[in-house]
Amino acid sequence: xxxxxxxxxxxxxxxxxxxxxxxxxxxxxxxxxxxxxxxxxxxxxxxxxxxxxxxxxxxxxxxxxxxxxxxxxxxxxxxxxxxxxxxxxxxxxxxxxxxxxxxxxxxxxxxxxxxxxxxxxxxxxxxxxxxxxxxxxxxxxxxxxxxxxxxxxxxxxxxxxxxxxxxxxxxxxxxxxxxxxxxxxxxxxxxxxxxxxxxxxxxxxxxxxxxxxxxxxxxxxxxxxxxxxxxxxxxxxxxxxx
Amino acid sequence: xxxxxxxxxxxxxxxxxxxxxxxxxxxxxxxxxxxxxxxxxxxxxxxxxxxxxxxxxxxxxxxxxxxxxxxxxxxxxxxxxxxxxxxxxxxxxxxxxxxxxxxxxxxxxxxxxxxxxxxxxxxxxxxxxxxxxxxxxxxxxxxxxxxxxxxxxxxxxxxxxxxxxxxxxxxxxxxxxxxxxxxxxxxxxxxxxxxxxxxxxxxxxxxxxxxxxxxxxxxxxxxxxxxxxxxxxxxxxxxxxxxxxxxxxxxxxxxxxxxxxxxxxxxxxxxxxxxxxxxxxxxxxxxxxxxxxx
Amino acid sequence: xxxxxxxxxxxxxxxxxxxxxxxxxxxxxxxxxxxxxxxxxxxxxxxxxxxxxxxxxxxxxxxxxxxxxxxxxxxxxxxxxxxxxxxxxxxxxxxxxxxxxxxxxxxxxxxxxxxxxxxxxxxxxxxxxxxxxxxxxxxxxxxxxxxxxxxxxxxxxxxxxxxxxxxxxxxxxxxxxxxxxxxxxxxxxxxxxxxxxxxxxxxxxxxxxxxxxxxxxxxxxxxxxxxxxxxxxxxxxxxxxxxxxxxxxxxxxxxxxxxxxxxxxxxxxxxxxxxxxxxxxxxxxxxxxxxxxxxxxxxxxxxxxxxxxxxxxxxxxxxxxxxxxxxxxxxxxxxxxxx
Numbered sequence: 067x068x069x070x071x072x073x074x075x076x077x078x079x080x081x082x083x084x085x086x087x088x089x090x091x092x093x094x095x096x097x098x099x100x101x102x103x104x105x106x107x108x109x110x111x112x113x114x115x116x117x118x119x120x121x122x123x124x125x126x127x128x129x130x131x132x133x134x135x136x137x138x139x140x141x142x143x144x145x146x147x148x149x150x151x152x153x154x155x156x157x158x159x160x161x162x163x164x165x166x167x168x169x170x171x172x173x174x175x176x177x178x179x180x181x182x183x184x185x186x187x188x189x190x191x192x193x194x195x196x197x198x199x200x201x202x203x204x205x206x207x208x209x210x211x212x213x214x215x216x217x218x219x220x221x222x223x224x225x226x227x228x229x230x231x232x233x234x235x236x237x238x239x240x241x242x243x244x245x246x247x248x249x250x251x252x253x254x255x256x257x258x259x260x261x262x263x264x265x266x267x268x269x270x271x272x273x274x275x276x277x278x279x280x281x282x283x284x285x286x287x288x289x290x291x292x293x294x295x296x297x298x299x300x301x302x303x304x305x306x307x308x
Numbered sequence: 309x310x311x312x313x314x315x316x317x318x319x320x321x322x323x324x325x326x327x328x329x330x331x332x333x334x335x336x337x338x339x340x341x342x343x344x345x346x347x348x349x350x351x352x353x354x355x356x357x358x359x360x361x362x363x364x365x366x367x368x369x370x371x372x373x374x375x376x377x378x379x380x381x382x383x384x385x386x387x388x389x390x391x392x393x394x395x396x397x398x399x400x401x402x403x404x405x406x407x408x409x410x411x412x413x414x415x416x417x418x419x420x421x422x423x424x425x426x427x428x429x430x431x432x433x434x435x436x437x438x439x440x441x442x443x444x445x446x447x448x449x450x451x452x453x454x455x456x457x458x459x460x461x462x463x464x465x466x467x468x469x470x471x472x473x474x475x476x477x478x479x480x481x482x483x484x485x486x487x488x489x490x491x492x493x494x495x496x497x498x499x500x501x502x503x504x505x506x507x508x509x510x511x512x513x514x515x516x517x518x519x520x521x522x523x524x525x526x527x528x529x530x531x532x533x534x535x536x537x538x539x540x541x542x543x544x545x546x547x548x549x550x551x552x553x554x555x556x557x558x559x560x561x562x563x564x565x566x567x568x569x570x571x572x573x574x575x576x577x578x579x580x581x582x583x584x585x586x587x588x589x590x591x592x593x594x595x596x597x598x599x600x601x602x
Numbered sequence: 603x604x605x606x607x608x609x610x611x612x613x614x615x616x617x618x619x620x621x622x623x624x625x626x627x628x629x630x631x632x633x634x635x636x637x638x639x640x641x642x643x644x645x646x647x648x649x650x651x652x653x654x655x656x657x658x659x660x661x662x663x664x665x666x667x668x669x670x671x672x673x674x675x676x677x678x679x680x681x682x683x684x685x686x687x688x689x690x691x692x693x694x695x696x697x698x699x700x701x702x703x704x705x706x707x708x709x710x711x712x713x714x715x716x717x718x719x720x721x722x723x724x725x726x727x728x729x730x731x732x733x734x735x736x737x738x739x740x741x742x743x744x745x746x747x748x749x750x751x752x753x754x755x756x757x758x759x760x761x762x763x764x765x766x767x768x769x770x771x772x773x774x775x776x777x778x779x780x781x782x783x784x785x786x787x788x789x790x791x792x793x794x795x796x797x798x799x800x801x802x803x804x805x806x807x808x809x810x811x812x813x814x815x816x817x818x819x820x821x822x823x824x825x826x827x828x829x830x831x832x833x834x835x836x837x838x839x840x841x842x843x844x845x846x847x848x849x850x851x852x853x854x855x856x857x858x859x860x861x862x863x864x865x866x867x868x869x870x871x872x873x874x875x876x877x878x879x880x881x882x883x884x885x886x887x888x889x890x891x892x893x894x895x896x897x898x899x900x901x902x903x904x905x906x907x908x909x910x911x912x913x914x915x916x917x918x919x920x921x922x923x924x925x926x927x928x929x930x931x932x933x934x935x936x937x938x939x940x941x
Contacts, residue, residue, distance in 0.1 A: 116485060157479070157482070168492055413899045420895045573735040579725065584713025
């Protein structure tokens with residue numbers, strides 16, 4: 067469904083991604099893990115058009131979409147839940163959700179999607195008139211994910227799922243993610259917390275220094291020593307020397 | 309007591325118009341985070357538009373407002389696409405100078421074409437120039453202008469709250485990147501906002517000319533008024549514009565009664581005080597004065 | 603002395619620039635016979651000096667003031683009033699004006715420095731206008747004519763000169779002094795603090811730089827020198843009125859010149875003044891006759907275009923051309939080197 071080949075990206079003169087490859091099949095949950103600064107967020111941003119890739123290909127359902135503008139990609143079903151949630155602070159929960167259906171693709175289905183996310187996240191229905199800026203971290207994340215779902219995504223990308231959330235919130239959010247997964251939504255998530263990520267993901271890619279260092283199924287990677295080393299930012303030579 | 313009421317009502321009438329004059333500025337600022345120093349000149353152009361409309365076709369600006377609105381919407385779109393588009397992601401000083409440059413250019417264009425004479429128009433037939441309401445004499449033009457102001461202000465609020473496009477504008481003003489992630493095309497929103505903002509400003513000018521004289525540099529007075537209204541009522545808040553406008557109108561009218569010499573300085577002093585004490589205004593968003601486009 | 607000099611971060615071309623300035627200020631006036639060109643020289647030096655003074659707060663510290671005309675006016679009025687009514691020499695009156703301007707700056711600093719960017723610009727604009735209005739309103743209580751004239755009675759102590767070349771040397775000296783201060787400030791640790799504040803206030807605060815203190819220092823110095831410029835202006839034109847010295851046009855001109863040449867640099871405001879003033883005169887000559895205001899329309903449009911095309915002014919433009927040249931030749935030499 068989503069296929070990325072040889073993706074390069076940079077912020078001005080600072081190059082961040084060096085030839086990323088990545089694949090997401092329909093219905094899969096794919097995780098992207100790696101230490102801070104490895105380029106995970108940049109990767110998602112390049113996919114959804116916030117950052118312009120300098121080289122490489124991104125294919126969504128066979129169609130080449132690299133370099134297209136963000137709002138065009140939303141219309142094709144490439145939806146990102148950004149790092150830090152970024153709810154509209156002075157809009158209510160309901161308004162935030164409704165604006166998620168702004169695109170031509172999603173608007174006809176607003177009513178049923180709203181229903182769907184309210185059932186998935188009953189707390190959002192409870193607090194539907196509360197302002198986005200006043201929700202707790204975990205509630206914001208759920209609202210942000212719900213907002214992404216309202217957009218009728220082909221692929222839902224979530225950047226830094228658990229960043230800044232208290233542990234009890236993290237497990238609630240992951241329960242929600244499991245629910246979404248069980249409903250068949252295709253997910254691509256960036257996650258710092260490797261264990262949580264690998265517990266829901268079908269497959270995962272480990273990113274280091276802007277490149278794919280490892281990839282495999284969740285189970286394969288869970289026990290893998292390399293993953294631990296990469297995540298901690300060490301590479302093999304360093305460890306050998308110490 | 310009677311005088312006080314008369315002054316307050318007078319001030320409120322004036323304030324309503326001030327609010328309308330400032331709405332365009334606030335709208336554009338809220339969305340594009342741009343302070344348009346040429347705002348007064350667009351108002352001036354609106355006043356001239358009203359003048360020429362009446363002088364050349366006999367249609368008074370109250371009936372002609374829709375024409376003015378359409379013309380100025382296009383003007384606003386051109387303003388954005390032709391000029392402001394290049395300043396949006398640049399340092400603020402670029403915007404300041406670009407809009408200042410435009411202000412100078414427009415003022416002098418008006419001077420070139422229409423000379424420095426003061427112009428105004430008569431819209432009311434003899435005898436209708438003021439209304440009697442509850443023992444007070446109120447200038448008809450001001451009452452009508454106030455009416456226009458209230459209708460437009462409320463219409464804009466409804467537009468922003470109830471329509472998808474209006475909400476998209478709100479979204480862009482709150483978080484540009486998130487708005488893009490919703491599928492909102494920022495260029496379209498900017499064009500729309502500038503168009504709308506300038507259209508409102510044009511109409512504001514049109515309904516002002518029966519009560520105020522038009523001349524090429526009249527914009528410099530109004531732009532400061534608009535700044536004060538926006539800062540007083542709240543940067544980026546449309547409801548705040550109403551509050552700010554009414555507030556300024558009343559304060560100015562009362563102040564003008566008490567100390568007529570310093571009346572001219574009042575908006576400036578008020579502006580500095582406000583910026584110092586409560587820069588986000590009465591209803592504005594805290595920290596709006598520090599915002600830049602994200 | 604060398605330790606003192608060592609405080610500053612000298613660059614290779616600095617000596618050259620200084621030599622050029624000195625020559626321009628003291629030698630050039632004697633070579634120019636034509637009255638018109640000498641007049642341009644006087645004004646170019648004067649505005650370059652004031653633009654440089656503006657640049658200290660506006661360019662180096664990044665606080666974009668649109669109200670500097672207040673200081674020009676205060677300087678002009680203080681020295682003129684003191685001279686006309688009390689008989690104080692403008693040399694002293696100039697200092698008095700400067701101090702008064704510093705006081706005004708200190709007073710206004712509290713409210714305006716709380717704001718950033720455009721709002722600071724707005725507030726200073728309002729400040730400039732307010733001072734003018736207050737001055738005009740004060741005429742009700744103090745018997746003062748609308749415009750003040752200074753008697754044409756040449757004499758060094760009265761700071762009135764018979765020939766324009768003397769004025770050119772005066773304003774030239776002013777420019778040199780301001781430039782020295784700007785230079786000293788810029789190349790010292792204060793300069794790096796100011797630049798830090800300009801580039802990112804949050805980062806500067808986090809690094810422990812006492813922002814208010816340094817912004818204030820820059821603002822006070824800027825106000826002082828701008829004010830001196832006001833006095834010199836009054837002494838040159840020999841007539842001042844509120845709309846001539848408290849004019850938004852001046853408030854826009856000073857940052858404009860700094861911008862044109864290269865905001866934040868030391869040479870920038872000077873280059874800007876050198877170009878802007880004669881250019882405006884030429885525009886006025888060419889277009890001013892056909893229709894009133896046309897030359898300003900062009901000026902306004904030029905302003906828009908320049909700011910968009912050259913956000914870092916001419917010096918910035920030159921720098922980026924040079925950089926592109928350098929990187930291209932580097933790339934070429936890299937390819938040619940044997941590996």
